[in-house]
Amino acid sequence: CPMLSVPNNGNMTEGHLYGDKVTFTCNDGYELMGSVNRTCQANHTWSGIQPNCTRTPCPQLKPVQHGSISDGGYYGDVVTYQCDPGYEISGDVERTCQANRTWSGTQPTCSRKVCSVLPVPNNGSRTESHLYGDKVTFTCNDGYKLIGSVNRTCQANQSWSGVQPNCSRTPCPQLTAVQHGSISSGGYYGDVVTYQCDPGYEISGDEERTCQANQTWSGTHPICSRKSCSVLPVPNNGSRTEGHLYGDKVTFTCNDGYKLIGSVNRTCQANQSWSGVQPNCSRTPCPQLKPVQHGSISSGGYYGDVVTYHCDPGYEISGDEERTCQANQTWSGTHPTCSRKACPMLSVPNNGNMTEGHLYGDKVTFTCNDGYELMGSVNRTCQANHTWSGIQPNCTRKSCSVLPVPNNGSRTGGHLYGDKVTFTCNDGYKLIGSVNRTCRANQSWSGVQPNCSSKCFLCCRRDIDFLYFSFSYALNSISSGGYYGDVVTYHCDPGYEISGDEERTCQANQTWSGTQPTCSRRFPVNTCSALPVPNNGNMTEGHLYGDKVTFTCNDGYELMGSVNRTCQANHTWSGIQPNCTSK
Structure with missing residues (x-):
């Protein structure tokens, strides 16, 4: 082929x-x-x-808003995008039809061109926008006027139409002058003018006024009036003339009896202070008062002063207690004297005596007759408040110790000074000792403490007689007994304790068992606690049973409590612990 x-x-x-x-x-x-x-x-x-x-063909491209595309649509064709005036491209300006039937790049857009952002005028404002075709409008704040273009438009060449404006202040009318003052410069919107007054004057009204947007002034027109000084006080006991404005002169005077110390005239000055020194009215003096013996005088020596005389404690005033310094520089009233106050007369205690005296400082001493003891204060002193120190004493009969009742006997009578106690024995017993004992002034008993002994002694009679004879001064009693088998018990007087056999038995051989006991003062068991020496006083020694302690006070102090306290058989002291209080 x-x-x-x-x-x-x-x-x-x-x-x-x-x-x-x-x-x-x-x-x-x-x-x-x-x-x-x-x-x-x-x-x-x-x-x-x-x-x-x-x-091969590519798909048809979409048109671009605000722009255009060149021809082409097949493999290898290059199309070009263009934007309308005032717009600028964003994206790929050219796109190529590719072998795979797609376009290179991306779809571009046409957007408005941008002008520079316009400034906002001082004291004004503008609308927003800065793209092609946009119109910006300018305005001014109140009190300002626009100079330049009201509107400006963004053009295709990215420049603005018109002229950039500014805002200029509007003027206010001229202000009138203020009498006795001045005004600072200014006359446009926003200006603040200040008023100032001449020295010695102060502003009343608005001290500053502002030019407002409506071209009127804020506030009201001020005036300058004379400055005021503080109102001067009227001196005590004086008077002054009126006035307190710049240039005013105030004159001061004093009442009779007062002397002006300070400036007679004071003038209100431009700095709102007063010239001179604020005066006062000083009182005229009275002659010095003589002192009062045994008293004092309150301070004072000028017109109107009232001095008060006070007497020393224990003295009362005779004469004028208050004297006033008068306008004629003499004292009212007469010179008073202070004499000793008197206390009420004290009563002589029954069975006692007291010394004389009832004026402030006098000390009265109380004593009791023999056989009586003083209960209360030995000395009482007349005090400054017309009352006596201490407690009113009385003389009460001294007490002797209570005599024991002899075993197998009885006793009658009391134990106070002069009381006679009579002892008797029961039938079958014979009283050995004193039948009667009398409480003596020295708080001892006359006679010998008796006991009752059996009238018949079949055993140990001689020993019993010897016992009674030898120890009648100390033995309180010997229980009865003298027959074979009897047990006799020895008891010592209060404050004495036994040494030897407390019990002895009559034996078959007509002798007593044991040995002869003795009664001696208890020591140290039968002692009292040592008494404290009162502050500002003294006391005699002793703390054995029967010891009597005598208390005395130093000069200027008196004894409150018992003068004598005796150590008793129960280890306690008689009486009340004394103290020495100041007279």
């Missing part, structure tokens, strides 16, 4: 003999139009139709 031609932009396989099959292909970006295969036939012709390779 005749040789086949290779299609432009394509290829084919070899062959041209009967039966050969030739296959056609196209290059990338081309497509085959005709038979893909052709076969050499017996009649020397090829089957099919001779193919050719044509460019």
Whole structure:
């Protein structure tokens, strides 16, 4: 068969003999139009139709808003995008139709061109925008006027139409001058003018005024008036003239009896202070008063002063207690005196005596008759408050120790000074000792303490008599007994203790068992606690049973409590512990 031609932009396989099959292909970006295969036939012709390779198409591109696209739509074609005036492209300006039937790049857009951002005028404002075709409008704040273009438009060449405006302040009318003062400069919106007054004057009204947006001034027109000084006080006991404004002069005077100390005249100055020194009215003096004996005078010596006289404690005033310094520089009243106060008269205690005295400081001393002891204060002193120190004493009969009742006997009577005690024995017993004993002034008993002994002694009579004879001064009693088998018991007087056999028995051989006992003062068992010496006083020694301690006070002090205290059989002291108190 005749040789086949290779299609432009394509290829084919070899062959041209009967039966050969030739296959056609196209290059990338081309497509085959005709038979893909052709076969050499017996009649020397090829089957099919001779193919050719044509460019493949790309899909139609979308139009771009506010722009245009050049022609082209097949493989290898390059299209170009263009934006309308005032717009600029964003994306690929050119796109190529590719072998795979797609366009290179991406779809571009046309957006408005940008002008520079316009500045906001001082004291004004503008609308927002800066793209092609946008219109910006300018306005001024109240009190300001626009100078320049009200509107400016963003043009295709990215420049603005018109002239950039500014805001200029509006003026206010001129202010009138203030009398006795001045005004600072200023006359446009926002200006603040200040008023000042001349020295010695102060402003009343608005000290500052502002030029407002409506071209009027704020506030009201002030005035300058004279400054005021503080109102001066009227001096005590004086007077002054009126006035307290700049330039005013005030004159001071004092009442009779007072003298002006300070400035007579004071003037209100420009700095609102007063000239001179604030005066006062000082009182005129009276002559010094004489002192009062045994007293004192309160301070004072000028007109109107009232002095008070006071007497020392224990003294009372006779005369004027208060005196006043008068306008004529003399004292009212007369000079008083201070005399000793009197206490009420004290009574003499029954069975006693006292010394004389009843004026402040007098000391009265009390004593009792023999056989009586003082209960209360030995000394009492007349005090400043018209009362006596201490306690009113009385004289009570001294007491003797209570006598024991003899075994197998009885006794009658008391134990106070002068009391007589009578002893008796029961039937069958004989009294050995004093029948009567009298309490004496020295608080001891007359006679000898008796006991009752059996009238018949069958055993040891001589020993018993010896016992009674030898120890009647100390033995309280011996129990009855004197017959065979009897047991006698020895008892000592209070404050004494036994040494030897306390019990003895009458034996068959008519002798007593044991040995003869003795009674001695208890020591140290039968002692009293040592008494304290009173402050500002003294006492005698002693702390054994029967010892009597006597208390005394130093000069200027008096005894409160018992003068004498005796150590008793029960180890305690009689009476009350005394103390020495100041007279």
